[in-house]
Amino acid sequence: MRPSWDFGLGPGRLEALWNESAEVRGESPGQLAWKHVKASRAMRACLLLLALVGLTSLFAPLLPLPSPMALALETEPRPPRLFGSGQAWSAADYWELNPLDEKLLALRAKLFGEWQTPAWMGTDAKGRDMLARIVWGSRTSILVALAATLCSLLVGVSYGATAGYFGGRVDNWMMRVVDVLYSIPFIFLVIFLISVLNEYRSELSRLGVGPMTVFYVVIGLVYWLTMARVVRGQVLALRESEFIQAARAQGASFARILGVHLIPNTLSVVIVYLTLTVPSVMLFEAFLSFLGLGVAPPKVSWGLLAAESIEAINPIHTFWWLVVWPAAAMGSTLLALNVLGDGLRDALDPRHGKSNR
Amino acid sequence: MSTPLLEVRDLAKHFPSRGGQADVQAVDGVSFDLRAGESLGLVGESGCGKSTLARTILGLEAPSRGTVHFDGQSLGELSRKSWKAIRRRMQVVFQDPFASLDPRQSVLSILTEPLVIHGLFKPRERRLRALALLDAVGLGAQHLHRFPHEFSGGQRQRIGIARALALEPELLVCDEPLSALDVSIQAQIVNLFVELRQRFGLAYLFIAHDLAVVRKLCDRVAVMYLGRIVEIAESEDLYAEPGHPYTRALFSAIPVPDPRAPRPRAAGLRGEVADPRERPTGCAFHPRCPRAEEVPEARCRREGPALLPRRMNANGPARTMACHLAPAGQAER
Ligand SMILES: Nc1ncnc2c1ncn2[C@@H]1O[C@H](COP(=O)(O)OP(=O)(O)OP(=O)(O)O)[C@@H](O)[C@H]1O
């Protein structure tokens, strides 16, 4: 049965109305939030800093930095210096690169030739350039953060949304599982898992699972729990709201309600929560690497740098550059993420938009 | 007479409550008919189960007991596919215009979504139809690409109505669509409801607190108390002379012309609205009824009166109501 009401508007009039309607565009809540973010100087600064960190870590091989891995025969760390240059570099100074990185490295050779920056941030006890180590170290830290984030997004959001939507017994069981996992002290859980899996390192690598993958998966396994709770709470509240009821009354399917109405409306909370997850994952990576359970040399990470810098603090001679630069890099990134998360929470608050209430 | 559009029989909805308490009997045995094109008002104090009744009829809650027939089809036995077909014919307008629209959808996608769900029209036709719907509820085309937060309460309620009309329903269930609006806006929306009904031959199940609005909009009125209908009558008759003691009390309460004022409570009644968990024995209204003593042998406490055509006194009006004061007479209709 085709709808047949007569609205008393001819096709010509409708066309005219359509043209008229095109003249006014509203602002979606997303656009409003973006405007709010752009309007704030602090938020712009944070975004810029994060973009910078992201880009340098992505294009690290392209930069004319000394190798972060190649050792030099030094007896002690050298302080930062602005001028002068070290020895020439060669591709042999880098190892365990993926094909893309090798291409970038080749491009670098074309762009900058032999030239590389002097040790602007000093060198460490093994003669490795600190700036290079910080830039390359950010790659690991960011990758861990992204892996945990992705995991908490995929698993946490779908798990939480399903529990919240069905409610009742389903919700009860699903959330009890989360509670049980939650109640296990999670640092112990991770340390335990990593230690056990390290025992089977050779078996795992035969299966093509490297130690880093294990590390990512274990961290991801832990971080989806909170996300599931956050999303479930949101969905539980939204489920009873009238626009969801209206969609149901129209005959919308479960997938449609979940995908078109529920999940997009939890997105603001999810984004805010993510910006706060990333710093905590980075810190956790640092903590594990510090304990020697995370990243193993020759790979670098911010956590590893922090761990090494501790050794540099001694009563006889403080090699300050080993402590200050990694701390500054990590601190400013974490601060930017936190400020961004806080600002986004305000910007995405639905009450933020003007309402007549 | 032909089959009514909506036939509700002994419908009940009980919510289990936590901690071993008795169930909440939000709706407990409601029966009524609604003819095509008819407008039935539903009034009663807050918490008497009006919204729950509406939601159960719409299939948003599964009934605990009883049946709903729409155009002769029993909704409880429908397959998923036929349910979807019924949904096109029965739509809903909610109370809170701030909660009833998805804040992330533009007006265009709000109005075309029902058409998308039911696979009606091509994208272009849908857009033109959204414009026609906007026009029908008195909103200009310039609002098409705007978002809910950019509208006032009255405008949002119009959008909610337009969305409900998109599928060309025969029955519109309205759950207090005016309560959240300012008085001046209320009048406009009431006029819109009147106009739409004339234009498209809609039937309404109209829940409201404002008795003046119900009088203007509804052909018949059902009065609910604690999950049951205590009286149902043509609105002319009911407004001329309320029959049931509860209706009398309700109608003696003067509507307060301020939407933020507390909901009008039935005046002249003793005690609080009873808790639907502890439904009084017999006639649920008897603890508060000013005339319960007039019935001999405490019958009101022992025995629940049936909803039947009754006569209050020898020359009084004949009414369909549930009260022992009026002996059940011969059915007049
Ligand atoms: N999902 C639910 N679970 C438990 N109890 C409920 C639920 N929904 C409603 N109730 C209870 O059922 C009773 C009737 O509620 P309902 O919302 O239908 O009343 P109402 O007549 O619409 O009131 P109002 O005029 O305030 O909107 C109330 O006591 C309420 O607490």
Ligand SMILES: [Mg+2]
């Ligand atoms: Mg209600």
